[in-house]
Amino acid sequence: MKIVVPVKRVIDFNVRVRVKPDQTGVEFANVKMSMNPFDEIAVEEAVRLKEAGKADEVIAVSVGVKKAEDTLRTALAMGADKAILIEATDDVETDIEPLAVAKLLKAVVEAEDAGLVICGKQAIDNDVNGTGQMLAALLGWSQGTFANTLKVEDGKAEVTREVDGGLQIVSVKLPAVITTDLRLNEPRYASLPNIMKAKKKPLEVKSASDFGVDVTPRLSVVSVNEPPARKAGVIVGSPAELADKLKNEAGVL
Amino acid sequence: MDTPERESMDYDVVIVGAGPAGLSAAIRLKQLGGDDLSVCVLEKGAEVGAHILSGAVLDPSGLDALIPDWREKGAPITTEVKEDKFLVLSEKGKMGLPTFLMPPLMSNHGAYIVSMGNVCRWLAEQAEALGVEIFPGMAASALVMGEDGGLKGVVAGEFGLSKDGTPGPNYEPGINLIGKYVLIGEGARGSLAKQLIANFGLAADSDPQKFGLGIKEIWRVKPENHHPGRVVHTMGWPLNTGDAGGGGFLYHAENNEVYVGLVVHLDYKNPYVSPYQEMQRYKHHPEIAKVLEGGERVAYGARTIAQGGWQALPKVIFPGGALIGCSAGLVNVPRIKGNHNAMHSGMAAAEAVTEAIKAGRSGDELAVYAQKLADGPVGRDLKPVRNVKPLWSRFGEIAGVALAGFDMWCANLFKFNPFGTLHHLKNDAQSTGKAADYKKIDYPKPDGVLSFDRSTNVAFSGTNHDEDEPTHLKLTDPLIPIAVNLPEYDEPAQRYCPAGVYEVIEGEDGKPRFQINGQNCVHCKACDIKDPSQNITWTVPQGGSGPTYPNM
Ligand SMILES: Cc1cc2nc3c(=O)[nH]c(=O)nc-3n(C[C@H](O)[C@H](O)[C@H](O)COP(=O)(O)OP(=O)(O)OC[C@H]3O[C@@H](n4cnc5c(N)ncnc54)[C@H](O)[C@@H]3O)c2cc1C
Ligand SMILES: Cc1cc2nc3c(=O)[nH]c(=O)nc-3n(C[C@H](O)[C@H](O)[C@H](O)COP(=O)(O)OP(=O)(O)OC[C@H]3O[C@@H](n4cnc5c(N)ncnc54)[C@H](O)[C@@H]3O)c2cc1C
Ligand code: SF4
Numbered sequence: 001m002k003i004v005v006p007v008k009r010v011i012d013f014n015v016r017v018r019v020k021p022d023q024t025g026v027e028f029a030n031v032k033m034s035m036n037p038f039d040e041i042a043v044e045e046a047v048r049l050k051e052a053g054k055a056d057e058v059i060a061v062s063v064g065v066k067k068a069e070d071t072l073r074t075a076l077a078m079g080a081d082k083a084i085l086i087e088a089t090d091d092v093e094t095d096i097e098p099l100a101v102a103k104l105l106k107a108v109v110e111a112e113d114a115g116l117v118i119c120g121k122q123a124i125d126n127d128v129n130g131t132g133q134m135l136a137a138l139l140g141w142s143q144g145t146f147a148n149t150l151k152v153e154d155g156k157a158e159v160t161r162e163v164d165g166g167l168q169i170v171s172v173k174l175p176a177v178i179t180t181d182l183r184l185n186e187p188r189y190a191s192l193p194n195i196m197k198a199k200k201k202p203l204e205v206k207s208a209s210d211f212g213v214d215v216t217p218r219l220s221v222v223s224v225n226e227p228p229a230r231k232a233g234v235i236v237g238s239p240a241e242l243a244d245k246l247k248n249e250a251g252v253l
Numbered sequence: 254m255d256t257p258e259r260e261s262m263d264y265d266v267v268i269v270g271a272g273p274a275g276l277s278a279a280i281r282l283k284q285l286g287g288d289d290l291s292v293c294v295l296e297k298g299a300e301v302g303a304h305i306l307s308g309a310v311l312d313p314s315g316l317d318a319l320i321p322d323w324r325e326k327g328a329p330i331t332t333e334v335k336e337d338k339f340l341v342l343s344e345k346g347k348m349g350l351p352t353f354l355m356p357p358l359m360s361n362h363g364a365y366i367v368s369m370g371n372v373c374r375w376l377a378e379q380a381e382a383l384g385v386e387i388f389p390g391m392a393a394s395a396l397v398m399g400e401d402g403g404l405k406g407v408v409a410g411e412f413g414l415s416k417d418g419t420p421g422p423n424y425e426p427g428i429n430l431i432g433k434y435v436l437i438g439e440g441a442r443g444s445l446a447k448q449l450i451a452n453f454g455l456a457a458d459s460d461p462q463k464f465g466l467g468i469k470e471i472w473r474v475k476p477e478n479h480h481p482g483r484v485v486h487t488m489g490w491p492l493n494t495g496d497a498g499g500g501g502f503l504y505h506a507e508n509n510e511v512y513v514g515l516v517v518h519l520d521y522k523n524p525y526v527s528p529y530q531e532m533q534r535y536k537h538h539p540e541i542a543k544v545l546e547g548g549e550r551v552a553y554g555a556r557t558i559a560q561g562g563w564q565a566l567p568k569v570i571f572p573g574g575a576l577i578g579c580s581a582g583l584v585n586v587p588r589i590k591g592n593h594n595a596m597h598s599g600m601a602a603a604e605a606v607t608e609a610i611k612a613g614r615s616g617d618e619l620a621v622y623a624q625k626l627a628d629g630p631v632g633r634d635l636k637p638v639r640n641v642k643p644l645w646s647r648f649g650e651i652a653g654v655a656l657a658g659f660d661m662w663c664a665n666l667f668k669f670n671p672f673g674t675l676h677h678l679k680n681d682a683q684s685t686g687k688a689a690d691y692k693k694i695d696y697p698k699p700d701g702v703l704s705f706d707r708s709t710n711v712a713f714s715g716t717n718h719d720e721d722e723p724t725h726l727k728l729t730d731p732l733i734p735i736a737v738n739l740p741e742y743d744e745p746a747q748r749y750c751p752a753g754v755y756e757v758i759e760g761e762d763g764k765p766r767f768q769i770n771g772q773n774c775v776h777c778k779a780c781d782i783k784d785p786s787q788n789i790t791w792t793v794p795q796g797g798s799g800p801t802y803p804n805m
Pocket of ligand 3: 773774775776778779
């Protein structure tokens with residue numbers, strides 16, 4: 001079985017994201033980019049399945065700018081076998097919308113004859129939380145979202161999902177799309193020897209038009225704003241004082 | 254702990270640090286040796302530039318020698334210095350020093366306002382195009398010594414230790430990177446350089462190294478306040494109270510950005526000094542505030558700068574390698590410039606290494622490099638200004654600088670220094686005075702507009718360290734902070750650390766306790782330098798941790 005793992009290049013989670021003065025978007029100049037943390041978890045899970053003998057090949061796919069090659073190299077260093085870059089824009093500020101990404105991924109999944117897709121539950125840049133679900137719908141596959149445990153056996157995937165207020169265990173037929181939650185695993189570090197080896201692994205470069213997919217945005221951004229500044233807090237002296245304030249000042253208890 | 258089994262990998266040359274020194278060495282090696290020389294560069298930052306912090310006004314002499322057609326190749330060096338102001342500040346006022354009184358070697362004519370972070374990113378692309386292998390996110394954490402006592406290589410890429418220092422579930426032991434020669438370009442107060450200087454006695458015949466702590470912010474300012482190409486250096490307020498020496502800078506770069514910073518000499522005596530707070534109040538001076546007003550702080554960071562100059566230069570060579578750039582300490586203090594010398598030194602070392610390898614040598618001392626450093630552009634740049642810093646330390650801000658100016662004028666006109674060579678008397682830790690002899694300094698509260706509290710600002714450095722990794726700030730004796738430093742110096746770590754890593758808090762037993770919030774560290778190295786008991790050792794945390802500087 002082949003596993004496809006979509007990986008997105010996003011602003012690094014350590015960076016203080018700033019809104020552009022004209023409120024058309026966020027500032028990308030001089031900003032460090034890395035792999036979406038949920039996608040690292042997805043790569044890790046796929047590589048573990050391969051190491052456990054449950055998959056034959058792990059294919060990392062990224063849709064975006066040329067520089068996303070760096071992100072794919074990271075996936076290769078973590079253990080993916082090959083990578084496909086679909087160059088869909090040359091402007092880092094253009095966010096390819098989930099539906100277009102899902103259509104491109106569908107084409108890759110079909111061309112590679114993959115049996116499982118593991119992707120992040122959401123990208124930490126636009127937080128849409130939609131690509132995996134759209135892909136499952138387009139492919140007509142089962143889906144198991146927000147996975148914190150994944151067991152693949154006998155043509156089925158048992159997914160423990162993080163849902164509001166608890167855990168839900170579902171069993172889905174393969175082929176399927178799984179989306180990862182934070183606690184699914186702790187991704188490995190890319191070791192120096194593996195980074196060196198990754199430089200020699202195959203990385204195909206395609207364009208969106210190779211797949212006949214129109215990536216023109218369908219949504220238009222009206223404006224992007226900073227969250228309102230929080231009011232200064234107070235230091236409480238004791239748990240009792242905290243409880244008192246919550247009860248009598250905030251009125252939440 | 255047992256040393257884990259590690260794979261080894263051989264290169265002709267292993268370079269530690271992708272700063273201007275390391276990258277220039279790598280590029281020069283490939284220019285001279287081509288495919289015959291294998292070269293790798295290790296960088297602890299998650300990407301090249303993530304840990305680079307400089308002013309910076311760049312004297313392009315180094316780059317001119319390295320890549321003469323850098324303009325055509327699209328180097329991010331476009332803002333030429335158009336105006337050069339030198340102000341002596343009082344609390345509310347200023348006095349401009351007419352440029353004709355400034356020794357000519359201090360002029361910034363022909364220099365550029367740059368982000369060295371971006372320059373290094375560009376240099377890394379040039380190096381990779383020549384076949385240099387650069388590994389960002391890979392810290393060099395230990396030295397690998399040969400049986401003959403020389404340096405053979407470094408350990409790089411160890412990840413996943415748990416809090417107690419034992420291997421965690423995702424442990425990666427890293428590998429030994431072995432080189433015929435190893436070049437150390439870790440910048441000021443390198444952690445491996447420090448060990449090498451001690452092990453080989455490299456500083457036996459030199460003065461103690463001196464440091465300043467530079468705290469810098471990038472501001473996006475209103476277009477009407479922005480004058481690309483304007484360089485402003487200041488002396489005096491807030492560092493004119495006798496508590497600490499240093500100076501400020503304000504560089505108008507591109508894209509409505511202004512780089513503002515204050516360098517505080519770490520030989521200050523009053524242990525109550527807070528370089529961070531000095532920087533915050535500096536921005537409230539009318540000359541600075543008028544530029545920043547209505548703007549927005551977009552990045553924060555701090556880094557020490559080696560200021561000992563020629564007298565403090567250690568021996569730069571040892572069997573198997575060499576110190577390059579600010580790991581040796583090549584900043585020209587009155588010009589506050591070290592990047593050009595970092596590049597010149599990297600090139601000089603590369604030339605010596607290529608010659609040695611071509612002659613079939615390896616693992617020995619690169620005498621040719623030491624010679625080139627002394628006789629070449631670096632020696633010519635540093636020797637004439639060697640008295641500035643000692644005069645500054647001895648006579649204080651204004652008198653010292655006036656004498657230094659006289660000394661530099663003589664060096665300029667008559668090629669001799671009237672004071673001969675003056676020596677640095679103490680290292681910065683030893684300079685710290687006792688709390689009982691000094692007054693507490695009452696710093697104004699930050700207003701949240703021009704000035705900020707430390708923890709708010711640290712968030713703008715993008716710094717982070719894995720929660721589970723062991724602290725990389727090691728105390729030789731864990732009792733000293735509370736037993737010695739607190740009563741004698743009011744534990745100055747609480748104030749000199751620009752990231753608020755060190756706190757004295759009340760423990761559960763009601764007694765003071767020393768807390769290290771290592772996750773906030775921005776890798777400036779001040780604690781390793783300034784702790785009066787010299788009890789803190791900065792070791793390198795796992796690769797990829799630390800600040801995520803943009804265009805610092
Ligand atoms: C990319 C990414 C995505 C994530 N996505 C998710 C997600 O989808 N769902 C999820 O659950 N988590 C997510 N997390 C994790 C989550 O953001 C944090 O890890 C988690 O919230 C930490 O909780 P904590 O209370 O242990 O953290 P802490 O940092 O210890 O606590 C944070 C809170 O406690 C308050 N606090 C701390 N000390 C004090 C004090 N002395 N007095 C009063 N208040 C105090 C702070 O003000 C703050 O509000 C994500 C993290 C990352 C990096
Ligand atoms: C506030 C300030 C203002 C300055 N202004 C100017 C100016 O205007 N003009 C000027 O010319 N100079 C200026 N300087 C001086 C200049 O920045 C230095 O001289 C220069 O950075 C030295 O270059 P370097 O390559 O030796 O070291 P650095 O630039 O410090 O680079 C060292 C690199 O090595 C990496 N590294 C360190 N240790 C390890 C390790 N163990 N493993 C892996 N990687 C490691 C670091 O992360 C870093 O990327 C300024 C310095 C400061 C602090
Ligand atoms: S802990 Fe030391 S190196 Fe880190 S920021 Fe503080 S003073 Fe600088």
